[in-house]
Amino acid sequence: MANRSLNKVMLIGNLTRDPELRYTPSGTAVCTLGLATNRRWTDPEGNLQESVEFHRLVAWGKLAELCSQLLFKGRKVYIEGRLQTREWTAQDGTKRITTEIVIDTMLALDSRRREEVVEGVAAKPAITPTPPPTKAKPDKGKKKKKKSAAGEKKEEKKEVKPEDIPF
Numbered sequence: 001m002a003n004r005s006l007n008k009v010m011l012i013g014n015l016t017r018d019p020e021l022r023y024t025p026s027g028t029a030v031c032t033l034g035l036a037t038n039r040r041w042t043d044p045e046g047n048l049q050e051s052v053e054f055h056r057l058v059a060w061g062k063l064a065e066l067c068s069q070l071l072f073k074g075r076k077v078y079i080e081g082r083l084q085t086r087e088w089t090a091q092d093g094t095k096r097i098t099t100e101i102v103i104d105t106m107l108a109l110d111s112r113r114r115e116e117v118v119e120g121v122a123a124k125p126a127i128t129p130t131p132p133p134t135k136a137k138p139d140k141g142k143k144k145k146k147k148s149a150a151g152e153k154k155e156e157k158k159e160v161k162p163e164d165i166p167f
Contacts, residue, residue, distance in 0.1 A: 035054070036052050039052075063103060077108055086098055
């Protein structure tokens, strides 16, 4: 095989903090995020074990702006990107190294909105969405129901006999 290499990361997890959006001096948007992924397994003794990995994520440009608008702590997301290691010298003179995931693709996997999340638990929305209005169909020889003086529709009540019930 030729000199090929692959640097690809795919993760599904929950955001550990709200996105932080900043801009470089040249005006490019950069957004940093934290993601937690969980792994569960049963050990040889039959005990359920769980471990958590924490990942540092970074998005650039338009994707960074979208991440800052759409994502928030606790949201479940699918991330696709590549690993990148950076080195820098901190203000105190110490050498720092970090490995992060540069995001290429981001998909929100839940339909929660920030207003619906209360201490990490999804709450019912305060307003239920109303269905779109339906178009009125033209009457084709159908009889209209009579209206009372108050304008309400009168419906005829039909008596149901026990022998009419099919069970």
